[in-house]
Amino acid sequence: MKKANLIMLGAPGSGKGTRASAICEVLGIIQVSTGDLFRSNLKAGTPLGKEAESYMNKGELVPDGVTAAMVKERLLQPDAKGGFVLDGFPRTVGQAKLLEEMLAQMGERICAVLYLDVPESELVKRISGRLVCRGCQASFHKDYNPPKVAGVCDKCGGELYTRDDDKPETVKNRLKVFEQNTLPLVDYYRQKGLIVELPPELSPKGALGDMRELCSKWGLVRE
Numbered sequence: 136m137k138k139a140n141l142i143m144l145g146a147p148g149s150g151k152g153t154r155a156s157a158i159c160e161v162l163g164i165i166q167v168s169t170g171d172l173f174r175s176n177l178k179a180g181t182p183l184g185k186e187a188e189s190y191m192n193k194g195e196l197v198p199d200g201v202t203a204a205m206v207k208e209r210l211l212q213p214d215a216k217g218g219f220v221l222d223g224f225p226r227t228v229g230q231a232k233l234l235e236e237m238l239a240q241m242g243e244r245i246c247a248v249l250y251l252d253v254p255e256s257e258l259v260k261r262i263s264g265r266l267v268c269r270g271c272q273a274s275f276h277k278d279y280n281p282p283k284v285a286g287v288c289d290k291c292g293g294e295l296y297t298r299d300d301d302k303p304e305t306v307k308n309r310l311k312v313f314e315q316n317t318l319p320l321v322d323y324y325r326q327k328g329l330i331v332e333l334p335p336e337l338s339p340k341g342a343l344g345d346m347r348e349l350c351s352k353w354g355l356v357r358e
């Protein structure tokens with residue numbers, strides 16, 4: 136089996152978190168979500184959480200150096216050795232370069248960048264109905280991917296809530312920041328021959344089956 140060090144690239148609301156967790160389940164590798172890492176630091180009141188808070192509340196990016204250091208710490212843990220999916224990182228060309236440096240130091244590299252290209256009108260609809268689990272961070276949508284019991288996570292029974300930065304004013308800014316800072320990464324990685332476009336028709340419910348099929352097509356699954 137090829138070792139999978141992957142990046143999941145997509146706008147806020149593109150479904151990259153859902154997709155990333157499906158891949159991790161299929162391949163038995165870890166998901167590294169910078170958004171989740173920042174949110175848990177925030178909840179725990181760490182200095183890193185306090186630093187990230189003001190940026191997150193405005194829908195701005197946390198500075199590259201701070202974000203990259205947090206990712207590096209995570210990737211140095213033993214469970215990352217088996218492969219990983221980066222979800223929400225890198226988000227700028229600067230972060231992509233920092234990532235290359237840290238992986239080179241570890242004797243690792245990225246095998247593929249999975250790109251979800253979703254139209255903006257669809258992104259707004261998806262974000263505005265999004266619900267996230269306080270326990271395991273799984274994400275649901277009130278119309279497109281409703282939990283079996285309202286307000287309760289299917290996976291762990293945790294409480295579902297609406298993220299502070301999912302309010303309309305912040306969402307607009309996050310989409311603008313994505314277009315200006317993150318979209319250039321598609322060309323950056325395309326030039327390196329790493330971009331794999333994920334089919335847009337993937338449904339939230341079918342994510343696991345769809346990802347299993349794709350991973351097997353790419354030779355990433357032991358069968």
Ligand code: ADP
Pocket residue numbers: 146147148169170171173190191192194195196197198202222223224225226230300309
């Ligand atoms: P989404 O992709 O839906 O916008 P995330 O949970 O990935 O949500 O990120 C939430 C917020 O966390 C971002 O708006 C930003 O403030 C911060 N953040 C997450 N990842 C990064 C990153 N790689 N670089 C800088 N800031 C980040």
Ligand code: ZN
Pocket residue numbers: 268269270271272273288289290291292293
């Ligand atoms: Zn949960």
